[in-house]
Amino acid sequence: MAKLVASRYANALFEVGIEGDKLDILNEELKAVVDIFKENEDFLNILKAPLVSKEEKKVLVENVYKDRASLEMLNFLKVLIDKGRIGIIYEIFDEFKVLMNEKNNVLEAVAVTAVPMNEDMLKQLQEKLSKIKGKNILLKNEVDKSVLGGVLVKMGNEEIDGTLKTRLEKLQDKLSQIIA
Known part of the structure; x- marks a missing residue:
């Protein structure tokens, strides 16, 4: 409301x-x-x-x-x-x-990583996301040690999950299916 x-x-x-x-x-x-x-x-x-x-x-x-x-x-x-x-x-x-x-064709995004990203990495990721989305990306970096490695990008309602934590969880699910 x-x-x-x-x-x-x-x-x-x-x-x-x-x-x-x-x-x-x-x-x-x-x-x-x-x-x-x-x-x-x-x-x-x-x-x-x-x-x-x-x-x-x-x-x-x-x-x-x-x-x-x-x-x-x-x-x-x-x-x-x-x-x-x-x-x-x-x-x-x-x-x-x-x-x-919306007026300025800007999309805000957050890159969640286990360690802080340096400026070059942040800029490269920002440029790639801009090409994918066709918008100017305002990218911030947030640190969350629970992701273990890789990067989780949040853009509005969308997430691109390239974290080690997610990969390990998927592997664990596959192993538990094989064992069960």
């Missing part, structure tokens, strides 16, 4: 950005807003608190963001406060990123 609502707000902000030719600016501002909330969870908690009036919340947002954000972003935050939706700002940001990535 929250994802659907977040998607609607993200779409609305995206449309405002397209109409005003401010999409990149709104993207940066939304990221900055989210970063401030992450650094100051108490600030977000005040904006979510039912005991603080909506007018007080809007004045607070105005004071904090008036020199840091466009009028469109300020109005967007005020709408979220009026509708009681400021608590889903992180989900809205995630949905907005999806829209921006």
